[in-house]
Amino acid sequence: MQTAPDTTNPWLQGLNPAQREAVQTLSGPLLVLSGAGTGKTRVLTSRLAELVATGTAKPWNILAVTFTNKAAREMKMRVSSMVGPMAEQVWLGTFHALAARMLRRHADLVGLRSDFTILDMDDQTRLLKQLMEVEGLDAKRWPARQLGGVIQRWKDRGLTPDKVGIADAGDLANGRMRDLYQAYQARLLALNAVDFGDLLLHVLTIFQAHPDVLAEYHNRITHIMVDEYQDTNVAQYLWLRLLTGPDRNLCCVGDDDQSIYGWRGAEVGNILKFESDFPGASIVRLEENYRSTGHILAAASGIIARNESRLGKTLYTSADEGEKLRVNGYWDGSDEARSVSSQIESMQSAGQDLASIAVLVRAGFQTREFEERFIAIGLPYRVVGTKFYERAEIRDALAYLRLIAQPADDLAFERIINVPKRGLGTASLQAIHIQARASGKPLMAAALDLVQSDELRPAARNALTGFCQDIKRWRDAMGGMHHTDLAKMVLDESGYTGMWQADRSPEAEGRLENLTELVTAMQDFDTLQGFLEHISLVMDGDTDSDQGEVTLMTLHAAKGLEFDTVFLPGWEEGIFPSQRTIDESGAIGLEEERRLAYVGITRARRQLYLSFAGSRRIHGQWQSSIPSRFVQELPAETVIEDIAQGLGGGIPFGRAAQAQLAGGGEFGDGWQTERSGGGYGPGWRRMAARRQEPEKPAFVSKASANGFAVGDRVFHQKFGMGNVIHVDGDKLEIAFDKAGHKKVVAGFVSKP
Ligand code: ATP
Numbered sequence: 001m002q003t004a005p006d007t008t009n010p011w012l013q014g015l016n017p018a019q020r021e022a023v024q025t026l027s028g029p030l031l032v033l034s035g036a037g038t039g040k041t042r043v044l045t046s047r048l049a050e051l052v053a054t055g056t057a058k059p060w061n062i063l064a065v066t067f068t069n070k071a072a073r074e075m076k077m078r079v080s081s082m083v084g085p086m087a088e089q090v091w092l093g094t095f096h097a098l099a100a101r102m103l104r105r106h107a108d109l110v111g112l113r114s115d116f117t118i119l120d121m122d123d124q125t126r127l128l129k130q131l132m133e134v135e136g137l138d139a140k141r142w143p144a145r146q147l148g149g150v151i152q153r154w155k156d157r158g159l160t161p162d163k164v165g166i167a168d169a170g171d172l173a174n175g176r177m178r179d180l181y182q183a184y185q186a187r188l189l190a191l192n193a194v195d196f197g198d199l200l201l202h203v204l205t206i207f208q209a210h211p212d213v214l215a216e217y218h219n220r221i222t223h224i225m226v227d228e229y230q231d232t233n234v235a236q237y238l239w240l241r242l243l244t245g246p247d248r249n250l251c252c253v254g255d256d257d258q259s260i261y262g263w264r265g266a267e268v269g270n271i272l273k274f275e276s277d278f279p280g281a282s283i284v285r286l287e288e289n290y291r292s293t294g295h296i297l298a299a300a301s302g303i304i305a306r307n308e309s310r311l312g313k314t315l316y317t318s319a320d321e322g323e324k325l326r327v328n329g330y331w332d333g334s335d336e337a338r339s340v341s342s343q344i345e346s347m348q349s350a351g352q353d354l355a356s357i358a359v360l361v362r363a364g365f366q367t368r369e370f371e372e373r374f375i376a377i378g379l380p381y382r383v384v385g386t387k388f389y390e391r392a393e394i395r396d397a398l399a400y401l402r403l404i405a406q407p408a409d410d411l412a413f414e415r416i417i418n419v420p421k422r423g424l425g426t427a428s429l430q431a432i433h434i435q436a437r438a439s440g441k442p443l444m445a446a447a448l449d450l451v452q453s454d455e456l457r458p459a460a461r462n463a464l465t466g467f468c469q470d471i472k473r474w475r476d477a478m479g480g481m482h483h484t485d486l487a488k489m490v491l492d493e494s495g496y497t498g499m500w501q502a503d504r505s506p507e508a509e510g511r512l513e514n515l516t517e518l519v520t521a522m523q524d525f526d527t528l529q530g531f532l533e534h535i536s537l538v539m540d541g542d543t544d545s546d547q548g549e550v551t552l553m554t555l556h557a558a559k560g561l562e563f564d565t566v567f568l569p570g571w572e573e574g575i576f577p578s579q580r581t582i583d584e585s586g587a588i589g590l591e592e593e594r595r596l597a598y599v600g601i602t603r604a605r606r607q608l609y610l611s612f613a614g615s616r617r618i619h620g621q622w623q624s625s626i627p628s629r630f631v632q633e634l635p636a637e638t639v640i641e642d643i644a645q646g647l648g649g650g651i652p653f654g655r656a657a658q659a660q661l662a663g664g665g666e667f668g669d670g671w672q673t674e675r676s677g678g679g680y681g682p683g684w685r686r687m688a689a690r691r692q693e694p695e696k697p698a699f700v701s702k703a704s705a706n707g708f709a710v711g712d713r714v715f716h717q718k719f720g721m722g723n724v725i726h727v728d729g730d731k732l733e734i735a736f737d738k739a740g741h742k743k744v745v746a747g748f749v750s751k752p
């Protein structure tokens with residue numbers, strides 16, 4: 001008779017010995033530290049099942065922090081299949097969701113009622129502004145959003161106002177930043193409200209001040225599990241440490257190579273010091289990657305090996321080598337979008353499910369070109385996050401343009417009448433509505449009538465008069481100028497761009513990039529009307545499909561996910577690695593960008609397509625771009641060397657591509673996979689046009705007297721190896737592999 005081994009439990013089936021060890025280590029601190037696709041998330045899910053199945057813990061004794069909702073659902077399903085509806089009782093979700101649940105139970109301990117409101121960013125800023133007025137702080141010198149950002153970062157670090165150090169506050173808000181923070185917290189309490197950061201912070205305060213409450217949690221929650229531990233910030237870390245009871249049943253999984261939220265206060269150090277935080281912790285390393293083919297894994301490993309600050313791990317796969325990565329260079333962004341789309345279409349025709357395909361971009365604005373193309377050819381897609389034309393800043397900008405082109409557009413009027421703030425709040429809008437109803441006119445016309453009367457208070461009347469005059473002036477200008485110039489003018493003069501420029505929150509840069517991208521999108525249309533019509537069609541085009549949808553999202557959002565086929569477009573210096581990150585954080589920032597490349601590559605199971613464009617339109621200006629340094633960092637043996645062959649072979653493709661770009665010569669066939677219209681597509685025309693305009697060089701190549709050109713690989717005594725990205729006389733701008741971007745005098749570098 002055969003005794004059933006415990007491996008017949010469905011959640012244990014197929015696990016390798018190291019994974020099984022992790023799943024079956026149910027007590028004491030446990031860290032699973034290993035590379036992408038090694039089954040960390042799977043281990044967490046299985047371990048949750050194991051905890052319940054063995055009776056080690058009841059569902060309500062377990063707290064599991066997941067990074068994605070998908071993982072949360074999957075875990076819940078697993079447990080439901082074993083224990084039924086009790087699965088609902090697992091403490092399962094993101095840090096914020098879990099903290100909110102706790103705070104509702106003990107709100108009174110921090111002076112809140114349990115029906116407190118969670119404020120969004122806008123409310124938060126408005127509140128801060130009011131307080132600043134009371135304090136007499138100049139909102140121009142100290143934009144409220146910036147100070148809001150400071151408070152948020154303090155909260156990420158677990159700092160209540162009394163814990164903020166003098167040095168932390170510095171001269172922010174004229175040295176009164178700590179007072180402002182204090183006042184802000186007091187005001188939130190008075191409103192029975194919290195902001196996002198408060199969710200964790202208040203719970204920390206409660207745990208620290210009320211040992212009895214904490215003890216109650218220690219009784220109740222006996223086992224804690226955390227996914228993506230490398231991206232926890234200080235507040236989350238403290239929360240976990242406090243929640244972990246005397247039995248220390250804390251299981252964390254993560255990968256230091258996938259820490260990509262440093263810019264938001266995540267501390268990769270948390271995972272690195274797990275052993276010293278919890279002496280005697282069991283450490284499990286998983287080395288087999290089950291997700292990707294050999295070539296994909298080798299490419300990812302090759303890139304991440306260039307980072308200096310990492311633990312270093314072994315990763316292997318028993319899977320086939322699979323297909324090599326394809327690296328494609330395109331004329332420009334729209335060529336890239338076109339080609340990627342038609343490749344996806346062919347895959348779909350060949351029977352591949354669209355849901356198994358993803359396009360991952362570095363920055364949010366990059367989704368726009370793909371979305372337009374997908375809509376144009378009717379390819380079903382979903383955007384994780386918000387679709388381009390539905391993003392708030394794009395809707396605002398479009399509302400301005402609509403109101404200018406279509407004066408009777410009441411929705412547009414309402415949307416922007418007080419954005420940016422011009423003192424036309426609810427009361428003014430109400431008066432305009434009444435006027436409109438009485439006269440049967442659109443809001444804009446009613447507003448014009450209203451400013452002639454004395455219905456409004458003088459301040460509001462002045463503001464509304466100004467607004468009406470602005471709209472009229474822009475409308476008059478419409479006929480005489482190009483619509484893209486009009487758009488730029490409107491966004492500037494209305495103060496809309498300025499509003500986001502003054503904003504120091506991490507999202508603001510992305511919003512400004514989106515606005516720039518909007519102007520770029522308008523270039524494709526002859527008139528403003530034509531463009532607006534296109535938008536209304538785009539917004540309408542809900543592509544419902546039963547065959548799944550292509551996923552379009554940022555690399556950051558893709559963490560933890562996997563797809564059979566992944567496209568990684570826009571691998572160009574400045575976009576990826578992002579210029580801003582390098583400017584702000586130098587070599588450290590570059591390493592975070594490289595981790596992001598690692599995350600991107602390791603999302604792919606079978607096929608990976610990377611690409612870059614030779615030029616991009618930014619604010620309607622053509623700008624040449626050079627391939628990302630990460631392209632060159634791909635181990636040559638993992639990549640199909642289309643490009644090198646197309647260019648005559650012999651040269652490593654990265655270099656060849658750069659030389660090609662720098663030279664601006666004829667492209668081989670391997671270069672451009674799709675050329676619209678018989679070889680003389682728009683790319684060629686633009687190229688020809690640029691050739692006649694020497695002040696706007698096509699692919700910048702200012703070979704200088706000392707013989708350096710853009711794209712050259714150079715060596716600097718102090719900064720090491722790098723790529724020349726700009727030449728200005730004898731000054732070179734160099735993207736160093738480790739030291740970031742620097743300007744150096746040509747005499748100090750040599751060609752290796
Ligand atoms: P990431 O670092 O990207 O979050 P991960 O380490 O969490 O990755 P998982 O997502 O858990 O990895 O697993 C990657 C893929 O490998 C999944 O499809 C998973 O089902 C599969 N997998 C994990 N372990 C095994 C195994 N022992 N046998 C077969 N497939 C496995």
Ligand code: MG
Pocket residue numbers: 040041042227560
């Ligand atoms: Mg995972």
